[in-house]
Amino acid sequence: MEIIVCVKHVPETAEAEIAIDSSGKGIKTEDLVFDINEWDDYAVEEAVLIKEKLGGRVTIVTVGSEDADKTLRKCLAKGADRAIRLTDKAFDGSDAYATAKILYGVIKDLPFDLILTGTQAGDDGYAQVGVILAGFLGIPHATMVKKIELMEGFTRVNRELEGGLEQVMEVGTPALLAVQTGINEPRYVSIMGIRKARQKELKVLGLNDLGLKEEEVGESGSWITVEEMFIPPVEKEAEILVGGLDAISSKIVETLRARGLI
Template identity: 60%
Template sequence: MNIIVCVKHVPDTAEAEVTIDESGKDIKKDRLPFDINEWDNYALEEALLIKEKYGGKVTAITVGPKEAEETLRKCLAKGADEAVRLYDETFKGSDGYVTAKILHSFIKNLQYDLILTGVQAADDEYAQVGVTLAEMLGIQHVSMVKKVEILEGAVRVNRELEGGLEETVEVKLPAVLTIQTGINEPRYVSIAGIRRASKKEIKVVGLDQLGLRSDEVGEQASPTIINRLFMPEVEKKVEILAGSPGEVSTQLLNILKEKGVLSL
């Protein structure tokens, strides 16, 4: 089974102090660590598990600059067979729709049974690329996937719904699945895997090779444009009441009266 996994190289902001850059449309990334997008990491692991059970090949593809090869090397170290980076300077500013268009221009010429993406990317949270890619390829898709079962010429999956519910869906192959976190336990990268990955070639494909024009990519071709990025204003504050239980009770009672909660 030939599986394509679309991955993204994203900044890790979990423990970082995020600040807005001079453009007002992005965050400052020069001092942030980067890694594979969390959702894509689960998608990669699911692809590797399927390959180990049924055989085949896993190809990791990303849209991004030279630095994104760090994530592709990680995919290779974990067990991906091939890695491809799609990039041109004109790709900058591409939204989810245009990113899907770039991926489609390359993937449409490949032989594949299954395409896996993460549900969303941690940096923009568009959750658009996987489903848009499926529409462009003219194949079925299932989003928010929590379980995958390979059948003869089809795939049966559980997808997450609201309220903790799941539904079971069966679709014919080829198909696109957007993978939710928690579907598996992503493996760690081994030293041997890192050594193997360092020797593998990462194919780089540019604008002309993809058959795209510069006016078809980037911000100018994107339906979604970021006008301004800002930190939300603090509208509420926390007041800590101090003193003995009796004093705190009195203070709380007075506050509730001032706010109109109590009319005593």
């Protein structure tokens, strides 16, 4: 099995303080910790699980700066065999559509039986790249995938729908599957493991290597242009209870008593 996994190196923002940068179109990233996009972590795990069962090779591809090597090394330590980083100044400002074009630039010449991605990224959350890439490659896809069974010539997948329901689909292979979180339990890797994976191949390619023109990527090759970033208006805000843990607990108990909840 030749499996390609597309990953993204993203800032962790769930518990971090977010500030808008001087361009007014992005966030300040200096103080943020970057890591593999959560959805992609599950995609890498799924690829490694398949490889461990059936044999083959797992190739990781990302579009990003040199910083993304941290994520690539992590993927290699998890069991991927090689990594390709697509880096070029011309790629800056690429939206999901342009990013898919960049990925297509390298993947079109690689052998694969399966391409795995995360359903979406935790930063911009477009949930588009995988499906657009499949469209360029002319292969079928499935998104929100919670279960993968590989058969001869096709794969049977469970897609997550709303309200706890799933949809079972059969998709012809080679296919692109965009996985949902929870499909497996991503393994942890030690610092030692990451250090050891340094011996594995990590290739860097740019615009010219992919045969792309400058206007096809970046902002000019995108569908979407960010005009402005802003802090969302507050419609409703909770009354924040203060005064120390005891006082807060008493206030909650009082509130619950008043409503007959205790």
